[in-house]
Amino acid sequence: MHAFAVLATLLCSAVTFIQSPADVFGPVRLHEPTPSSARDFGAVVSHAPSAILRPESPADIALLLATLSSSSSSSATGPRASVAARGTGHSLQGQAQARGGIVVETRSLPRAVSVLEECLKTGLAPLSWTDYLYLTVGGTVSNAGISGQAFKHGPQISNVLQPEVVTENGEVVTCSPTRSSDLFFAVLGGLGQFGIITRARILLQHAPPKVRWVRAFYDSFDTFASDQELLVSMPEQVDYVEGFMVLNEHSIPSSSIAFPAHINFSPDFGSKGNKKVYYCIEFKVHDFQQDGSNSVDHVVELVSGELSYMRAHMYSVEVSYFDFLNRVRMEEESLRSRGLWDVPHPWLNMFVPKHGITQFKDMLMDTVTAGDFDGAILVYPLLTDKWDGNTSAVVLSTPDGVMYVFSVLRSADPSRCGGRCVEEILEQHRRVSDEAGRAGAKQYLARQPSQEHWRDHFGSSWDRFAARKAQFDPMHVLGPGQGIFPRTDSASST
Numbered sequence: 001m002h003a004f005a006v007l008a009t010l011l012c013s014a015v016t017f018i019q020s021p022a023d024v025f026g027p028v029r030l031h032e033p034t035p036s037s038a039r040d041f042g043a044v045v046s047h048a049p050s051a052i053l054r055p056e057s058p059a060d061i062a063l064l065l066a067t068l069s070s071s072s073s074s075s076a077t078g079p080r081a082s083v084a085a086r087g088t089g090h091s092l093q094g095q096a097q098a099r100g101g102i103v104v105e106t107r108s109l110p111r112a113v114s115v116l117e118e119c120l121k122t123g124l125a126p127l128s129w130t131d132y133l134y135l136t137v138g139g140t141v142s143n144a145g146i147s148g149q150a151f152k153h154g155p156q157i158s159n160v161l162q163p164e165v166v167t168e169n170g171e172v173v174t175c176s177p178t179r180s181s182d183l184f185f186a187v188l189g190g191l192g193q194f195g196i197i198t199r200a201r202i203l204l205q206h207a208p209p210k211v212r213w214v215r216a217f218y219d220s221f222d223t224f225a226s227d228q229e230l231l232v233s234m235p236e237q238v239d240y241v242e243g244f245m246v247l248n249e250h251s252i253p254s255s256s257i258a259f260p261a262h263i264n265f266s267p268d269f270g271s272k273g274n275k276k277v278y279y280c281i282e283f284k285v286h287d288f289q290q291d292g293s294n295s296v297d298h299v300v301e302l303v304s305g306e307l308s309y310m311r312a313h314m315y316s317v318e319v320s321y322f323d324f325l326n327r328v329r330m331e332e333e334s335l336r337s338r339g340l341w342d343v344p345h346p347w348l349n350m351f352v353p354k355h356g357i358t359q360f361k362d363m364l365m366d367t368v369t370a371g372d373f374d375g376a377i378l379v380y381p382l383l384t385d386k387w388d389g390n391t392s393a394v395v396l397s398t399p400d401g402v403m404y405v406f407s408v409l410r411s412a413d414p415s416r417c418g419g420r421c422v423e424e425i426l427e428q429h430r431r432v433s434d435e436a437g438r439a440g441a442k443q444y445l446a447r448q449p450s451q452e453h454w455r456d457h458f459g460s461s462w463d464r465f466a467a468r469k470a471q472f473d474p475m476h477v478l479g480p481g482q483g484i485f486p487r488t489d490s491a492s493s494t
């Protein structure tokens with residue numbers, strides 16, 4: 001049974017050419033840029049804005065955009081500043097930045113809340129999550145928002161019913177599949193190009209008090225993948241399916257910080273030149289039983305009985321629903337304590353068609369020194385029919401309807417990997433994604449290096465994406481940090 005809820009998101013925007021913002025914006029109060037407005041989680045791109053807006057309501061954003069729109073149409077004040085919404089700035093390559101423009105810090109909106117905590121007060125929760133919770137709804141639905149629930153419920157963008165959007169000319173529009181539907185589909189997966197989302201009504205479900213969280217280990221990639229596909233064919237029993245590679249002796253402890261069971265698995269990783277890699281599936285079953293009955297045990301037994309993991313290497317724990325969803329926070333705390341959070345993150349996220357996963361995994365392994373790898377490589381399947389092809393997100397077309405997420409998530413410890421090393425990793429990722437792209441894979445969350453690359457990325461949906469831009473932001477004011485559309489005036493900033 002689904003219910004609806006209205007959830008707040010975060011907003012951001014910035015101004016450039018203005019000597020004294022107050023002269024131009026009258027009642028819109030802009031602030032001096034702060035270091036964080038030119039920084040993000042990736043920490044490889046830094047472009048300072050000229051100003052930031054800390055909106056107290058969507059009306060503040062509307063006023064900023066309307067003022068910019070009317071001032072540039074009179075052209076008395078010169079070209080229009082670019083504007084980037086910034087949620088929590090967990091982008092990887094400057095996507096929420098606006099060089100010389102205005103950054104709108106959406107987190108200053110009074111409605112910006114912890115979605116999970118607010119929902120749990122009523123016993124409800126969204127259906128589709130990201131692994132990490134400390135992001136904004138506006139930021140994640142501008143990409144897609146995926147996690148282990150997406151095989152069952154689709155990405156977050158498949159669970160948005162009604163966003164409220166401030167458009168480039170300062171209108172506040174509430175849209176849905178039947179109301180201003182062109183704007184609705186444009187902003188979902190729209191990379192911040194078509195408007196600033198200030199609110200969204202999303203699907204909710206009853207939240208279980210507890211979940212059973214299961215991990216099972218594999219020494220064969222093929223068996224690991226076919227068991228994952230078996231699990232995603234069991235949506236009635238299973239609520240979440242992910243998996244990761246076990247590359248070295250650090251992989252298990254570092255990925256098990258939030259998993260409250262001792263994992264007694266010390267495999268042989270082979271020797272140089274003959275390295276062995278292992279794999280771990282994790283799945284989750286919701287537990288609504290308050291009476292101590294063992295129906296969840298029964299489901300786990302039934303499901304795991306179908307799997308071909310290494311016998312003796314299945315581990316099952318019971319945790320609260322909140323702790324499960326908040327699991328990456330504990331990993332964050334551990335990385336922070338080791339000085340590895342506020343460092344560069346050269347990440348690679350790819351959607352790979354099912355038929356190409358073994359080849360992709362082998363190509364990835366050629367670029368990763370398994371013995372030294374510090375980070376995580378997530379691998380899990382998604383079902384393409386859970387994605388709505390009308391949104392702006394890029395969906396693979398695969399004959400079997402299955403695509404895999406490969407996420408190479410590493411922190412570059414500056415004492416071991418400085419600027420040049422990070423550049424080399426990013427260069428390697430570009431080569432991997434170019435090669436995989438030729439076989440039908442697509443990058444997720446990446447800033448493409450040129451408009452030509454963006455055209456390739458969108459493929460047959462490029463014309464639609466470009467037409468949406470012409471309709472909703474013809475002057476190319478919004479989302480400059482994605483580097484998709486060059487400015488149509490000479491407003492490229494300082």
Ligand SMILES: Cc1cc2nc3c(=O)[nH]c(=O)nc-3n(C[C@H](O)[C@H](O)[C@H](O)COP(=O)(O)OP(=O)(O)OC[C@H]3O[C@@H](n4cnc5c(N)ncnc54)[C@H](O)[C@@H]3O)c2cc1C
Nearest residue numbers: 085087088089090091130131132136138139145146192197
């Ligand atoms: C530790 C970590 C874990 C992650 N895990 C996952 C995961 O499991 N699944 C997943 O899908 N992603 C994941 N991500 C990626 C994350 O979803 C994106 O980086 C997302 O953009 C972050 O949200 P944000 O609020 O920080 O966005 P920002 O970085 O602030 O912005 C991202 C983009 O969206 C635009 N934008 C931001 N807010 C709005 C708005 N209100 N309206 C319109 N456009 C807007 C920005 O201009 C920018 O282009 C993870 C990232 C990190 C750092």
